[in-house]
Amino acid sequence: MAAKSQKVGGKGSKSALSNPSQGKGDPKNKKKVTLEGDDETDEKEGSLAYKVLSEDQCKTLLGQDVVEMQSTLCDIFKLHNYPTDLRDAGVLDYYTGACWWGKEQGFTPQQLSGFFTVVHTLLDNVKEQHMAMVDNLKEFKKMLIGIDPEYQEIKSAGLDFFNTQQAKALTNYITSCLFQHYKLYELMFTQTQAEEIIGTDLEIETAKPASVPFPPPLDEGVTQETFASYIATPPPTPEPEVEEEDKGMEELDAKLDTDIFSELTVEDVREVIESVAKELLNPLQSEIAAKLREKENILIGRINKVHKVADEGSP
Structure with missing residues (x-):
C-alpha cells in the first residue's frame, strides 16, 4: 500500500508540473x-x-538476554518499584516471560x-x-479473527x-500463563x-562536648594523688x-602422709597382713568346714545303707 501511494503521488506531481491548472482543478485525482x-x-x-511496543523497542528486546530484557521493560513501563511492590513485580514478570517466549518462538519485531499488544491488552482488562474471565476470553477470541486462511473474507482483527x-x-x-492464574491476578489487582515497617535501633556514641578548648588531660597531666585514687x-x-596452730596441724598431717610407712618394720607389716588375712579367711574356713562335714555325713549314710543291704542278703 505504501509503494502504491507513492506511485500515485508521483503521477500527481508530474501532472501538476506539466499543467498546473489541471493539477489543481482535477478533483478526481485529488479524491483518488x-x-x-x-x-x-x-x-x-x-x-x-x-x-x-515500537519497532525499535522490539528489535532491542529480541537482541537481549532475559536480565537485560527485564531491565528494558522495567524502564519502558516505569515498574521500578518491583523489589517492594507486588503488583509491579507481577506485571514485570508477566511481560518479561511473554517477550522471552516470543524470542524463543523466533518472532519478527x-x-x-x-503478540505483546495482545498480552498487554488482556492484562490491562484485568x-x-x-x-x-469469560468476557476477557471473548476479547481474546476477537483478536484472533482473520488468522485462518479459510476466513479471509472476514475482516482481520490485526494479527x-x-x-x-x-x-x-x-x-x-496465554491460556497457561494468564487464564489458568486468572483468580490470582484478580486478587493481586484488587487487594x-x-x-511492613522494619526498624532497627542503633546506639551511637558521640564525643562529649568540650567545655574548654583543650581535650581532657592524659595520665601525665594528672596529679599523683588523683592518679593513685581514681x-x-x-x-x-x-x-x-594463717595462725601458728593451724600451721602445726598442717605440718603434722603432711608428715603423717609422707613418713608413716617409712617408720614401720618388717614384723609390723607381717602382723598387719596376718591380722587382715585372719579377718578375711576365718569366715571362709568355717563355711568350708561346714560343707565338708555335710558331705561327709552324706557319704557315711550311703555306706551304712550298703552294709545294711549286704547283711540282710547273707544267710
Whole structure:
C-alpha cells in the first residue's frame, strides 16, 4: 500500500508540473490520492503491531538476554518499584516471560509487537476494567479473527501476520500463563498489599562536648594523688595470715602422709597382713568346714545303707 501511494503521488506531481491548472482543478485525482491514503491509514490502525511496543523497542528486546530484557521493560513501563511492590513485580514478570517466549518462538519485531499488544491488552482488562474471565476470553477470541486462511473474507482483527500454527502456540501460552492464574491476578489487582515497617535501633556514641578548648588531660597531666585514687589499678588483696596452730596441724598431717610407712618394720607389716588375712579367711574356713562335714555325713549314710543291704542278703 505504501509503494502504491507513492506511485500515485508521483503521477500527481508530474501532472501538476506539466499543467498546473489541471493539477489543481482535477478533483478526481485529488479524491483518488485521499482515498488511497485513508486505506493505508486504516490498515496501519487496524493492525495490532506497534500499538504498545515500537519497532525499535522490539528489535532491542529480541537482541537481549532475559536480565537485560527485564531491565528494558522495567524502564519502558516505569515498574521500578518491583523489589517492594507486588503488583509491579507481577506485571514485570508477566511481560518479561511473554517477550522471552516470543524470542524463543523466533518472532519478527512485527510479530513480537502484535503478540505483546495482545498480552498487554488482556492484562490491562484485568487490572483497569476488572473484566471477568469469560468476557476477557471473548476479547481474546476477537483478536484472533482473520488468522485462518479459510476466513479471509472476514475482516482481520490485526494479527494476520501470524499463521495458524503460531496462533495455536500463542493461544496455549496465554491460556497457561494468564487464564489458568486468572483468580490470582484478580486478587493481586484488587487487594491492597500489606505494608511492613522494619526498624532497627542503633546506639551511637558521640564525643562529649568540650567545655574548654583543650581535650581532657592524659595520665601525665594528672596529679599523683588523683592518679593513685581514681586511675591507678588497685594493689592485689593480701592473703589472710594463717595462725601458728593451724600451721602445726598442717605440718603434722603432711608428715603423717609422707613418713608413716617409712617408720614401720618388717614384723609390723607381717602382723598387719596376718591380722587382715585372719579377718578375711576365718569366715571362709568355717563355711568350708561346714560343707565338708555335710558331705561327709552324706557319704557315711550311703555306706551304712550298703552294709545294711549286704547283711540282710547273707544267710
